[in-house]
Amino acid sequence: MDTSTRLSLYRTMVRIRAFEEAIRREYYVGKQPVFDIGAGPVPGEMHLAAGQEPVAAGLCAHLRSDDALTGPHRPHHIALAHGVDMKRMTAEIFGRESGLCHGKGGHMHLFAPEVHFGCSGIIAEGMPTACGQALAFKKRGTDQVAAAVVGEGAVNQGGFHESLNLAALWKLPVIFVVEDNDWGISVPRSASTSNFSATDRGRAYGIPGERVEDNSVEGVYEACGRAVQRARRSEGPSLIEVHTLRLWGHFEGDAQGYRESELEDVPGRDPIPTYRRTLIEEGLLDEEEAQRIRAEAEEEVEAAIRFAKESPEPAPDEALEHVFA
Amino acid sequence: MTTAERTRERRLTTARAMVEGIAQEMRRNEEVFVMGEDVGAYGGIFGTTTGLLDEFGPERVMDTPISETGFIGAGVGAAIEGMRPIVELMFVDFFGVCMDQIYNHMAKIHYESGGNVKVPMVLMTSVGGGYSDGAQHSQCLWATFAHLPGMKIVVPSNPRDAKGLMISAIRDDNPVVYMTHKGIMGLAWMAKNARSVGPVPEEEYEVPIGKASVAREGTDATVVTLSLSVHHALDVAERLSGEGIELEVLDLRSLVPLDREAILESVGKTGRVLVVDEDYRSFGLSGEIAATIAEEDPTLLKAPLSRVAVPDVPIPYARPLERAVLPTPERIEEAARGLVGA
Numbered sequence: 001m002d003t004s005t006r007l008s009l010y011r012t013m014v015r016i017r018a019f020e021e022a023i024r025r026e027y028y029v030g031k032q033p034v035f036d037i038g039a040g041p042v043p044g045e046m047h048l049a050a051g052q053e054p055v056a057a058g059l060c061a062h063l064r065s066d067d068a069l070t071g072p073h074r075p076h077h078i079a080l081a082h083g084v085d086m087k088r089m090t091a092e093i094f095g096r097e098s099g100l101c102h103g104k105g106g107h108m109h110l111f112a113p114e115v116h117f118g119c120s121g122i123i124a125e126g127m128p129t130a131c132g133q134a135l136a137f138k139k140r141g142t143d144q145v146a147a148a149v150v151g152e153g154a155v156n157q158g159g160f161h162e163s164l165n166l167a168a169l170w171k172l173p174v175i176f177v178v179e180d181n182d183w184g185i186s187v188p189r190s191a192s193t194s195n196f197s198a199t200d201r202g203r204a205y206g207i208p209g210e211r212v213e214d215n216s217v218e219g220v221y222e223a224c225g226r227a228v229q230r231a232r233r234s235e236g237p238s239l240i241e242v243h244t245l246r247l248w249g250h251f252e253g254d255a256q257g258y259r260e261s262e263l264e265d266v267p268g269r270d271p272i273p274t275y276r277r278t279l280i281e282e283g284l285l286d287e288e289e290a291q292r293i294r295a296e297a298e299e300e301v302e303a304a305i306r307f308a309k310e311s312p313e314p315a316p317d318e319a320l321e322h323v324f325a
Numbered sequence: 326m327t328t329a330e331r332t333r334e335r336r337l338t339t340a341r342a343m344v345e346g347i348a349q350e351m352r353r354n355e356e357v358f359v360m361g362e363d364v365g366a367y368g369g370i371f372g373t374t375t376g377l378l379d380e381f382g383p384e385r386v387m388d389t390p391i392s393e394t395g396f397i398g399a400g401v402g403a404a405i406e407g408m409r410p411i412v413e414l415m416f417v418d419f420f421g422v423c424m425d426q427i428y429n430h431m432a433k434i435h436y437e438s439g440g441n442v443k444v445p446m447v448l449m450t451s452v453g454g455g456y457s458d459g460a461q462h463s464q465c466l467w468a469t470f471a472h473l474p475g476m477k478i479v480v481p482s483n484p485r486d487a488k489g490l491m492i493s494a495i496r497d498d499n500p501v502v503y504m505t506h507k508g509i510m511g512l513a514w515m516a517k518n519a520r521s522v523g524p525v526p527e528e529e530y531e532v533p534i535g536k537a538s539v540a541r542e543g544t545d546a547t548v549v550t551l552s553l554s555v556h557h558a559l560d561v562a563e564r565l566s567g568e569g570i571e572l573e574v575l576d577l578r579s580l581v582p583l584d585r586e587a588i589l590e591s592v593g594k595t596g597r598v599l600v601v602d603e604d605y606r607s608f609g610l611s612g613e614i615a616a617t618i619a620e621e622d623p624t625l626l627k628a629p630l631s632r633v634a635v636p637d638v639p640i641p642y643a644r645p646l647e648r649a650v651l652p653t654p655e656r657i658e659e660a661a662r663g664l665v666g667a
């Protein structure tokens with residue numbers, strides 16, 4: 001892999017982390033000392049993707065802005081990596097008129113048609129949509145592809161299996177990416193899933209797959225590269241599973257009592273410091289440059305948060321708009 | 326009540342009251358078990374199973390995969406064999422991925438079998454918005470379920486009813502959909518409604534399914550409502566009482582069967598009715614109540630029926646948008662004033 005790609009993967013991950021940290025900080029405004037999920041400038045559930053940056057960076061490095069991407073309830077990392085406008089996305093999370101969806105969607109329902117991005121809070125239900133987008137590309141004979149990202153909990157949902165079958169049957173240009181962060185809220189994969197790897201399920205439908213261990217951004221990059229190329233060449237769907245890490249709770253406010261036994265070594269598995277060390281050891285990055293990358297990311301994120309806060313809230317009457325086109 | 330009695334009176338949150346009802350039935354009857362997502366170690370996302378794993382173990386308190394068609398259907402199957410499963414659908418909004426098991430199987434098998442097969446299960450699920458959880462996590466949808474024949478629908482508004490209705494639901498030989506609004510549960514992490522904590526008798530008791538209760542007596546108009554909106558209606562009623570307007574608040578508690586007699590009796594007394602419903606406005610509960618009065622005796626009404634419901638739009642995320650569509654105390658008060666002045 002060339003240096004500029006590796007640095008670019010690093011930059012993408014740092015940018016996502018800066019975003020998630022800032023959203024986390026803003027989320028707790030108005031929710032302390034007593035946590036109230038509906039209080040503060042950013043109300044509602046908040047599922048952050050810290051620790052899962054390698055998936056977003058490695059996958060989206062291969063996607064063009066005319067490729068489609070659907071995400072699950074934990075969508076920020078892939079949205080940002082795919083080029084969803086950070087300012088308007090932040091404004092949406094703050095429920096502002098200038099948000100991607102004028103405040104109607106919120107953090108689990110971000111839609112950015114200019115980059116063919118959408119997401120859903122219903123487990124696995126972004127997958128059929130991605131199949132349909134891939135179907136449209138195929139019918140029109142373009143070389144666009146569609147990708148769907150879901151958690152490992154989604155592999156037990158009917159929508160997952162129906163999508164795999166459709167994609168294989170119709171040879172759709174689609175890439176399914178499973179983020180295996182070990183947990184579906186409080187339920188470990190071992191207690192929810194009868195066979196170990198989602199790639200086995202893919203194979204059962206005739207879909208080639210790869211499982212990437214160690215949350216390795218370069219591993220994801222390589223595997224997704226092969227999958228996207230296959231799709232662009234009209235060779236059909238692929239399934240990539242990444243053993244990734246949920247660095248924080250399922251949602252903010254989750255005390256994670258069910259996870260006590262492993263919480264201690266979670267910070268040590270953080271993929272960003274690990275990759276930074278690798279790049280520094282190989283002489284591709286130094287501390288100063290790493291700090292500059294982080295500072296740049298923070299600057300962009302803080303500007304997005306300022307933009308959101310300065311944007312007006314939607315007028316109550318707007319609630320009645322947009323039911324029909 | 327004496328002070329001594331009051332201190333002896335035990336107060337629980339609605340969630341704790343539900344758990345107590347479930348636990349008492351599980352102790353009484355080996356055939357009762359619980360399954361759903363995060364019902365074990367987590368204790369239920371809305372606290373509906375907290376502590377049950379410790380007492381009853383993983384055989385009777387089963388965490389499931391995220392496979393609602395699978396495990397709700399499995400609940401139906403176990404119920405057909407005579408067990409009494411309590412199955413949790415975490416948010417009612419997720420019904421989309423499993424409705425076939427609910428309405429083509431759970432709800433219809435008894436009828437299709439000509440009464441030969443019973444499906445004694447409880448499907449418990451959380452409903453409602455008000456904390457900006459967006460269009461896929463904030464709906465009530467009770468009328469969608471009530472529209473489909475074969476399931477009883479209960480919707481408690483307070484801890485005492487929650488426990489008694491849970492026990493009745495478990496003992497009922499029919500499928501019962503048990504719907505709790507997140508805002509009445511007394512959750513530590515959500516703004517608490519003052520009445521989400523209340524007195525709950527320790528012993529086992531049933532609250533009859535299909536019986537409404539008069540939450541407040543009044544003479545000038547009847548507010549027919551359920552769930553969290555009962556509390557909003559009571560708050561409004563207290564405010565208006567200071568101005569000499571006395572609202573009667575009828576807490577439906579069950580949608581199926583619907584206590585039509587209680588509605589007609591109250592409307593017969595006040596002559597004015599406001600339906601407050603956190604579900605969508607059209608083709609739903611408020612229309613059903615209007616039809617009930619119109620069919621029975623439209624002359625009961627001294628003024629046209631009024632309703633406060635979610636205008637027919639999905640629940641939006643941003644706070645000002647969500648507040649504009651939910652039946653807030655402000656909207657209820659405005660409608661009540663309009664109705665009484667009419």
Ligand SMILES: Cc1ncc(C[n+]2csc(CCOP(=O)(O)OP(=O)(O)O)c2C)c(N)n1
Nearest residue numbers: 074121122123151152153154183184185419
């Ligand atoms: C159909 C459906 N069932 C249940 C839920 C509730 N829920 C939200 S996230 C989640 C766990 C998802 O786990 P996983 O797919 O592994 O993704 P992760 O949260 O770990 O990123 C559950 C059960 C839902 N949103 N949709």
